[in-house]
Amino acid sequence: MSSAGRLPTGGLIDRARPIQFRFDGRSMSGFAGDTLASALIGNGVGLVGRSFKYHRPRGILSAGSEEPNALAELRSGARREPNTRATTVELFDGLEAQSQNRWPSLGFDILALNGLAGGFLSAGFYYKTFMWPAAFWEKVYEPLIRRAAGLGRSASAEDPDHYDKAHAHCDILVIGAGPAGLMAALTAARSGARVILADEDSLPGGRLNGERHEIDGRAGSKWAATATAELAAMPNVRLMRRTTIFGVYDGGTYGAVERVNDHVAVPPPFQPRQRMWRIYARRAILAAGALERPLVFANNDRPGIMLAGAVRSYINRFGVTPGQRLAVFTCSDNGWRAAADAAAAGVSIEAVIDSRSDVAPALGADLVARGIRIFRGAQVIRALGSRALQAIEVRDHTGRVSSILCDALAMSGGWSPVTHLTSHLGGRPVWSEAHAAFVPGTLPPGMSVVGAANGAMTLARALASGRDAGARTASDLDRTVSDAPLPKADDEPASVRALWHVSGGRGPAFVDFQNDVTAKDVGLANREGYRSVELLKRYTTLGMATDQGKTSNVNALAILASERAQPVAAVGTTLNRPPYTPVAIGALAGHHRGKDFRATRLSPLHEWAREQGAAFIESGAWLRASWFPRPGENDWLESASREVRAVRSAVGLTDVSTLGKIDIQGPDAATLLDRVYCNTFSTLQVGRARYGVMLREDGFVMDDGTTSRLAADHFVMTTTTANAVGIMRHLEFCHQGLWPDLDVQMASVSEQWAQLAIAGPKSRETLTRIVDRQHDISDAAFPYLTAREITVLGGTRARLFRISYSGELAYELAVPAGVGSAVASAIMEAGKDLGIQPYGLEAMGIMRIEKGHVAGNEINGQTTARDLGLGKMMSRKKDYIGRVLAERPALVTPDRWGLVGLKPVDWTSRIRAGAHLIPIGAAATTANDLGYVTSVAFSPTFERWIGLGLISGGASKHGTRIRLVDLLRGTDVEAEVCDPVFYDPKGERLHG
Amino acid sequence: MKYSIFSILREGLRGGKGWTPAWREPEPKPHYDAVIVGGGGHGLATAYYLAKEHGLTNIAVVEKGYIGSGNVGRNTTIIRSNYLLPDNTHFYEWSMKLWEGLEQDFNYNAMVSQRGVLNLYHSDGQRDAYVRRGNAMRLAGVDAELLDADGVRAMAPFLDFANARFPIQGGLLQRRGGTARHDAVAWGFARGADNRGVDILQNTEVTGIRIEAGRAVGVETTRGFIGASKIGLACAGNSSRVAAMAGLRLPIESHVLQAFVSEGIKPTIDQVITFGAGHFYISQSDKGGLVFGGDIDGYNSYAQRGNLYIIEDVHEAGMALWPAIGRVRTLRHWGGIMDMSMDGSPIIDKTPIDGLYLNCGWCYGGFKATPASGWCFAHTIARDEPHKLNAGFRLDRFASGRLIDEKGAGAQPNLH
Amino acid sequence: MRIRCPYCGERSNDEFTVLGDADALLTRPSGENIEAFHEYVYQRTNPAGLHRELWYHSAGCRRWLVVTRDTRTHEITNVAFANSRGEGATA
Amino acid sequence: MADRTILNRSALAGLAKPGVIGAPTGNPGVRIREITEFAAITVIARRGRAAEVVEILSRHAGSPVADAAKRAGNASLSITGTAPGQWLVVARGAGNELDNMRADLNGIAAVTDQGDGRLIIEVCGARARDALAKGIAIDLDASVFKAGDAAQTSAAHTGLQIALIDEAPTFEMISARSTAESFWSWLVASAAEYGIEVV
Numbered sequence A: 001m002s003s004a005g006r007l008p009t010g011g012l013i014d015r016a017r018p019i020q021f022r023f024d025g026r027s028m029s030g031f032a033g034d035t036l037a038s039a040l041i042g043n044g045v046g047l048v049g050r051s052f053k054y055h056r057p058r059g060i061l062s063a064g065s066e067e068p069n070a071l072a073e074l075r076s077g078a079r080r081e082p083n084t085r086a087t088t089v090e091l092f093d094g095l096e097a098q099s100q101n102r103w104p105s106l107g108f109d110i111l112a113l114n115g116l117a118g119g120f121l122s123a124g125f126y127y128k129t130f131m132w133p134a135a136f137w138e139k140v141y142e143p144l145i146r147r148a149a150g151l152g153r154s155a156s157a158e159d160p161d162h163y164d165k166a167h168a169h170c171d172i173l174v175i176g177a178g179p180a181g182l183m184a185a186l187t188a189a190r191s192g193a194r195v196i197l198a199d200e201d202s203l204p205g206g207r208l209n210g211e212r213h214e215i216d217g218r219a220g221s222k223w224a225a226t227a228t229a230e231l232a233a234m235p236n237v238r239l240m241r242r243t244t245i246f247g248v249y250d251g252g253t254y255g256a257v258e259r260v261n262d263h264v265a266v267p268p269p270f271q272p273r274q275r276m277w278r279i280y281a282r283r284a285i286l287a288a289g290a291l292e293r294p295l296v297f298a299n300n301d302r303p304g305i306m307l308a309g310a311v312r313s314y315i316n317r318f319g320v321t322p323g324q325r326l327a328v329f330t331c332s333d334n335g336w337r338a339a340a341d342a343a344a345a346g347v348s349i350e351a352v353i354d355s356r357s358d359v360a361p362a363l364g365a366d367l368v369a370r371g372i373r374i375f376r377g378a379q380v381i382r383a384l385g386s387r388a389l390q391a392i393e394v395r396d397h398t399g400r401v402s403s404i405l406c407d408a409l410a411m412s413g414g415w416s417p418v419t420h421l422t423s424h425l426g427g428r429p430v431w432s433e434a435h436a437a438f439v440p441g442t443l444p445p446g447m448s449v450v451g452a453a454n455g456a457m458t459l460a461r462a463l464a465s466g467r468d469a470g471a472r473t474a475s476d477l478d479r480t481v482s483d484a485p486l487p488k489a490d491d492e493p494a495s496v497r498a499l500w501h502v503s504g505g506r507g508p509a510f511v512d513f514q515n516d517v518t519a520k521d522v523g524l525a526n527r528e529g530y531r532s533v534e535l536l537k538r539y540t541t542l543g544m545a546t547d548q549g550k551t552s553n554v555n556a557l558a559i560l561a562s563e564r565a566q567p568v569a570a571v572g573t574t575l576n577r578p579p580y581t582p583v584a585i586g587a588l589a590g591h592h593r594g595k596d597f598r599a600t601r602l603s604p605l606h607e608w609a610r611e612q613g614a615a616f617i618e619s620g621a622w623l624r625a626s627w628f629p630r631p632g633e634n635d636w637l638e639s640a641s642r643e644v645r646a647v648r649s650a651v652g653l654t655d656v657s658t659l660g661k662i663d664i665q666g667p668d669a670a671t672l673l674d675r676v677y678c679n680t681f682s683t684l685q686v687g688r689a690r691y692g693v694m695l696r697e698d699g700f701v702m703d704d705g706t707t708s709r710l711a712a713d714h715f716v717m718t719t720t721t722a723n724a725v726g727i728m729r730h731l732e733f734c735h736q737g738l739w740p741d742l743d744v745q746m747a748s749v750s751e752q753w754a755q756l757a758i759a760g761p762k763s764r765e766t767l768t769r770i771v772d773r774q775h776d777i778s779d780a781a782f783p784y785l786t787a788r789e790i791t792v793l794g795g796t797r798a799r800l801f802r803i804s805y806s807g808e809l810a811y812e813l814a815v816p817a818g819v820g821s822a823v824a825s826a827i828m829e830a831g832k833d834l835g836i837q838p839y840g841l842e843a844m845g846i847m848r849i850e851k852g853h854v855a856g857n858e859i860n861g862q863t864t865a866r867d868l869g870l871g872k873m874m875s876r877k878k879d880y881i882g883r884v885l886a887e888r889p890a891l892v893t894p895d896r897w898g899l900v901g902l903k904p905v906d907w908t909s910r911i912r913a914g915a916h917l918i919p920i921g922a923a924a925t926t927a928n929d930l931g932y933v934t935s936v937a938f939s940p941t942f943e944r945w946i947g948l949g950l951i952s953g954g955a956s957k958h959g960t961r962i963r964l965v966d967l968l969r970g971t972d973v974e975a976e977v978c979d980p981v982f983y984d985p986k987g988e989r990l991h992g
Numbered sequence B: 001m002k003y004s005i006f007s008i009l010r011e012g013l014r015g016g017k018g019w020t021p022a023w024r025e026p027e028p029k030p031h032y033d034a035v036i037v038g039g040g041g042h043g044l045a046t047a048y049y050l051a052k053e054h055g056l057t058n059i060a061v062v063e064k065g066y067i068g069s070g071n072v073g074r075n076t077t078i079i080r081s082n083y084l085l086p087d088n089t090h091f092y093e094w095s096m097k098l099w100e101g102l103e104q105d106f107n108y109n110a111m112v113s114q115r116g117v118l119n120l121y122h123s124d125g126q127r128d129a130y131v132r133r134g135n136a137m138r139l140a141g142v143d144a145e146l147l148d149a150d151g152v153r154a155m156a157p158f159l160d161f162a163n164a165r166f167p168i169q170g171g172l173l174q175r176r177g178g179t180a181r182h183d184a185v186a187w188g189f190a191r192g193a194d195n196r197g198v199d200i201l202q203n204t205e206v207t208g209i210r211i212e213a214g215r216a217v218g219v220e221t222t223r224g225f226i227g228a229s230k231i232g233l234a235c236a237g238n239s240s241r242v243a244a245m246a247g248l249r250l251p252i253e254s255h256v257l258q259a260f261v262s263e264g265i266k267p268t269i270d271q272v273i274t275f276g277a278g279h280f281y282i283s284q285s286d287k288g289g290l291v292f293g294g295d296i297d298g299y300n301s302y303a304q305r306g307n308l309y310i311i312e313d314v315h316e317a318g319m320a321l322w323p324a325i326g327r328v329r330t331l332r333h334w335g336g337i338m339d340m341s342m343d344g345s346p347i348i349d350k351t352p353i354d355g356l357y358l359n360c361g362w363c364y365g366g367f368k369a370t371p372a373s374g375w376c377f378a379h380t381i382a383r384d385e386p387h388k389l390n391a392g393f394r395l396d397r398f399a400s401g402r403l404i405d406e407k408g409a410g411a412q413p414n415l416h
Numbered sequence C: 001m002r003i004r005c006p007y008c009g010e011r012s013n014d015e016f017t018v019l020g021d022a023d024a025l026l027t028r029p030s031g032e033n034i035e036a037f038h039e040y041v042y043q044r045t046n047p048a049g050l051h052r053e054l055w056y057h058s059a060g061c062r063r064w065l066v067v068t069r070d071t072r073t074h075e076i077t078n079v080a081f082a083n084s085r086g087e088g089a090t091a
Numbered sequence D: 001m002a003d004r005t006i007l008n009r010s011a012l013a014g015l016a017k018p019g020v021i022g023a024p025t026g027n028p029g030v031r032i033r034e035i036t037e038f039a040a041i042t043v044i045a046r047r048g049r050a051a052e053v054v055e056i057l058s059r060h061a062g063s064p065v066a067d068a069a070k071r072a073g074n075a076s077l078s079i080t081g082t083a084p085g086q087w088l089v090v091a092r093g094a095g096n097e098l099d100n101m102r103a104d105l106n107g108i109a110a111v112t113d114q115g116d117g118r119l120i121i122e123v124c125g126a127r128a129r130d131a132l133a134k135g136i137a138i139d140l141d142a143s144v145f146k147a148g149d150a151a152q153t154s155a156a157h158t159g160l161q162i163a164l165i166d167e168a169p170t171f172e173m174i175s176a177r178s179t180a181e182s183f184w185s186w187l188v189a190s191a192a193e194y195g196i197e198v199v
């Protein structure tokens, strides 16, 4: 084990708690408080990954979530997590990480050859070639490209961890717990406002933890800890560590993801890996800090070259150093602090190179005193070394180039405020020449920005802006803000003069590290006409990598601006979109996967059906009994056929509870029904039921069902299962929106009633045995289409409807849902000696086809009432929804596809739904397509396949022959077109 | 300059100094034979085919932003011709045919990749509807196959076959369907049109349509008036706004559809797969990102962004379909504004105003239509009458009832 | 998006179902003129700007609401019950 | 209510068994109880009669009932506003008191039986709010959602009526029978990390 990079003392890590981990199979150790990145540095590991396109060796660039280079696969097996930024992974015991996007190994990667061909693989090269021969694209080129592309590998087995979601509400959401955010949160919280303070880091404090500034005479990190403790103790504050605010949405909605257990190997039992939060905030204060920019010079991507602020974080927070001999290259005062921090930690400083010639002399005074080489007005033009930095070439202010040996280079190209979240609702940041950066422009409603995120780059100003915004926001929300003193901190020098691109060095100068976009690519895109920043982005893929250009975008825009000889302000920025950092798909899904993807609705008869051995099937939101296998039966068809025969010859019981049921009351109930159904309901007698058809306003059929009148001002409507929710909404719209003057009250009672269909010649006899004696259900007293409230089984309230879907003498019995299963069992018991059988969806489907009843396959939104043979129901005497548009020319032409029955001519032939209807002797082409088969069944009654279909001309085609052509399954069956009602066309049986 | 491996080698050796603009940035002329409003895929393709097929070269495409800033640059790249109704089937199949030779035609690699589009079904009813559709495709000469659950498993074993709320029963597969690189389609048409003399005017917003004596004579723009003998509108999500400049109201609502891309990962999913039990579809780009999406947000919007609940909804469906992607991360999500028509099908037609032509109503399916739409619109503009292929895409079909409603959802645009 | 239902208070838009342009949909023509119904059912102003639209509080009080919202920014400026034609009481 | 002579299954029959679920803690963060014996009706005022309905309901509740999303009543009878002019009345136990109410409301309001279609769960305990916040989007903070407050909303893709009965806090959740098992699955998954005691 090497401890090459670990400093002997210092840092906020817990040296008493060593941690073992593995990288590419090598065991290493670090300490509690380390990130994977700091631990790797501590172990002297410089080469961590490979870039996307050229497979260049890469190290660690940053110390935060902006990291473009140090991506690794974390964990293994089903928990393998590709593209994980080593800089954000908290070290835990047993952590396993692997480098990615390299083959066969990190040290030797074949595809690094791409780098040599860099001249040919310039931006967008793939748009210009791989076109010949045409067939080679899918077969040869594309597979090669795809294999080379991509980064890490995803897991191939189901993610074993679970995720959950939660909602939180607050007055003020503070995003970022650096000095500005902490100060804003403290000020707001002390006023009593409900505050949420979220930071993606595990340790609040922001830059304070990576720097050596003092606040009120104490280490900044100590101040942060104290502030955090105060906040944690306040009941009106929710402190959310390891929580990234990833997106801003409308109405003060913020998306956040909390990494609840990513800092341990496996989440403890019952705990999620991550939790997604929806935070509803009346106000937000963005205190997300600023990101340092790299400098763009030849080979600026060599492992060992790092952002200056990151070098400081590694030294000050983690007690590691990226090298023993450090050079610094900067265009801002900030870079000098890195040199000072490194020197203080005992790292040898080889040189400080500042591109500015007029640097305040005080800046490096102590370094000069220690004899460290200082270059002013100079630039690093090239880095040397390949898998590790070995030296840099410096061009001094006279133009002389010298080379300096070093194994680490800290670079600082200035700081860009983290304005990402200000753009999520479309706002664009604006260029500030003074900051040499984009600062927030139009903000999302309710948001203010403080600290470095707003260009307040020094500590004192960060604290002050945090306090001011905290106070202002709290008093905006009518809170009283007490005057607390502002903690004292220095306003350190922070001036900057941007240096966008150092030319003159040999080798690619990277702008976007991960996607390998160079300064030259930017120039090329511009030359080729991809001049809008957005086109530049898309053509070069700049800023489209996992870091979304956090460190690269501004440099690229500035280089583009200089290519175009325009100010940066005129070039503008690309749009930042959520998420701020990538979010695990599992976290955004939460609990709702597998069986919990969507709620399962169970019928009140579910228990009964289960006891009866039902085979269940997912049907929309419901789980429904499909058929009831019995010993000796081989498939569903055998079972369903038996069930049909039982109904047709004796009696069967099925569950129709899933139908929508709507209770409609009030003096104007009948009027409303007349307006929503195409047929009339105001004429319906009390105690009677009627089949109704509803149209959409565009004249097509929307739904059908029976509606019964229980009292003059009381109806119960049934809808199809699939449309139950939609019809309720539609009725409410008609009432509230169109005819609010009607005195109607509607309530869904779908959940309240279990509904059982008892069908077959012996249904009445069966029912008589459970209906309480005082209710006469004889044919005379209770004829077809009677609907009445009764009691069963000694006082259980029920509603009995004499309606029939099967075509037999049949009833539907509604009983309160709680007793549904018990009543069903009682009926089974009562009908036992009569041969009662439970029947399921399949049998129901067969019988409705035998009867020519339309269902979802026919009422598919494309058919009119006339198409379905229901035209006679369309009243001419009243207005109703859909009446007018149903008369449009194309809806009444005689060649429209109308409902018919279909019988294969060879009675042994099987037919299938979805086959199209082609005239005999004609070619199977669209031009000859006369319709299609909507539904089929094997009819046990007729012992043959029968079907329903829609055919051009409809009923006029009865008696003709047609082919049912199913090219998908290779069948072509001749059939006779017939009346859709196969069974008992006169309807005698249901009157029995 | 012709693009080829040779030009790449040559320029590679010369440091890329010889590459020239893919399209010019000309000043607007005072008058064009035709002005196409909208530099999206359809507008650019229209100009391209006007020049290529109809010999018109004095043409401008007027685009308010950069070309491809609309939906062509923000869609999930699926191309297919698996439609049900004849007007659509023939049109989209023609589009597919054009895709198949497009890159060689316009000399730009748009990465048209016929990797297959697989629509999963989860119930008998869904299966029947897919069989109906698949047969309609086959009658029209379009390829279609029906898979059972095992067939799906063989193609995509990583889907949830074990614990799904809506078990996968099978799928309708169109092998010739697939994806194409969205931006490259716009750029290829733009470059091809430019090569044939078309002026592409970026950052030029149309603010008015000048009509004199019942005839459209030009467009007011942020760069001044541009006269035109014929004006074609191809403004997708902004169609209602632009048509309103000519006093037209359309059977269109503008809705936001969101899309998502994950971090790049090594190849995992080969086809385009759509999940019939939730609103979800997914494929993997050549770069390695999983590209996926779901249902529209459902409310009228011009904001090019959506809200969190759809984002969650889409990810729930993703996890339900493919439970191993839990630890893959979503990298970015965005929205586009779509011209949702009242029957879910497009309009390519003349308008009641002479010299003004309309191309809109693409809903979330217009990317695949890009070549055929441009081709048919060019024909309609050049000949002043629709081609047979777009004869059904009429503006008056809502009044006549000759609707093209694939889903049967009726006049509710947010359900299409 | 957060909609302040006059009965239920402020809720996220996933509790609601949208139907579309309220001014169009609440003015159902009478009579039998196909053209009038064609306008009513199909033609939309589809403005970029303020839009009065129908939202149904499906997961809440099941009231139809008229929501005035800017389609460019999604900013909501008014919410009222539809049975008052969206006039009067606001929230 | 007629006497029930036959087995009446609660929506969660068999699932909400007394015992401990989830993280073992000495003191479970969440207590859950299914209310199995109750009757319920929806009351919807006829057009223009809401004020009279409020008066009648208040009389039965023994305390003022509002035409708003509030829960009024006592241990055995609760009346909760669910929409303008609309309430859900729940009578715990056999529910005989509903018959009188029904008679009083005759002609003034539409009354509909709902008790069989509902699941009622009470959730209390120190972590009840945290658990419920995992599905419920409304602000359940003690400073905002107070005893007597009620809301129609949803959790885990399922419609839901929630009210705060007391500041313990005890939440009452009323949901649909058909989705009871899925709802339960969500509730248990959400509360498990705090430890659950089903009583």
Ligand SMILES: Cc1cc2nc3c(=O)[nH]c(=O)nc-3n(C[C@H](O)[C@H](O)[C@H](O)COP(=O)(O)OP(=O)(O)OC[C@H]3O[C@@H](n4cnc5c(N)ncnc54)[C@H](O)[C@@H]3O)c2cc1C
Pocket: B037, B038, B039, B040, B041, B042, B043, B062, B063, B064, B065, B066, B067, B068, B069, B070, B071, B072, B073, B074, B075, B076, B077, B078, B079, B204, B205, B206, B207, B234, B235, B236, B237, B238, B242, B257, B258, B259, B293, B335, B336, B337, B338, B362, B363, B364, B365, B366, B367, B368, B369
């Ligand atoms: C998220 C998403 C996913 C999608 N996925 C698919 C898919 O997988 N497959 C598929 O086939 N389709 C898909 N689509 C639909 C498809 O992208 C569109 O239907 C299609 O791109 C629209 O045509 P277009 O390319 O011409 O539109 P656009 O690219 O939007 O072009 C219209 C252009 O008009 C310009 N314009 C507007 N107003 C003016 C004005 N006043 N002056 C000047 N210019 C103006 C706009 O700036 C825009 O550039 C998807 C759409 C979205 C949003």
Ligand SMILES: NC(=O)c1ccc[n+]([C@@H]2O[C@H](COP(=O)([O-])OP(=O)(O)OC[C@H]3O[C@@H](n4cnc5c(N)ncnc54)[C@H](O)[C@@H]3O)[C@@H](O)[C@H]2O)c1
Pocket: A175, A176, A177, A178, A179, A180, A181, A198, A199, A200, A201, A205, A206, A207, A208, A243, A244, A245, A246, A287, A288, A289, A290, A332, A334, A415, A418, A450, A451, A452, A453, A457, A458, A459, A462, A492, A493, A494, A580
């Ligand atoms: N001298 C300079 O040039 C210079 C430049 C920049 C910053 N600084 C120093 O930086 C500090 C600025 O303070 P500050 O508070 O504005 O910033 P900060 O960088 O100290 O804190 C920002 C915090 O926001 C968090 N964050 C960012 N985006 C987030 C998101 N989406 N979700 C959750 N958390 C997120 C980060 O993790 C970080 O902790 C001062 O100490 C200042 O001295 C100095």
Ligand SMILES: Cc1cc2nc3c(=O)[nH]c(=O)nc-3n(C[C@H](O)[C@H](O)[C@H](O)COP(=O)(O)O)c2cc1C
Pocket: A534, A543, A544, A545, A548, A575, A577, B073, B074, B075, B076, B077, B182, B259, B261, B285, B287, B289, B291, B304, B331, B332, B333, B334, B335
């Ligand atoms: C098919 C496709 C793939 C994409 N892949 C990426 C990607 O890998 N990285 C990325 O940052 N954005 C990707 N994007 C999203 C774009 O960056 C951008 O968000 C989108 O085109 C919409 O533009 P806008 O965000 O500028 O409005 C992709 C977009 C599409 C349509």
Ligand SMILES: [Zn+2]
Pocket: C005, C006, C007, C008, C009, C057, C060, C061, C062, C063
């Ligand atoms: Zn409401």
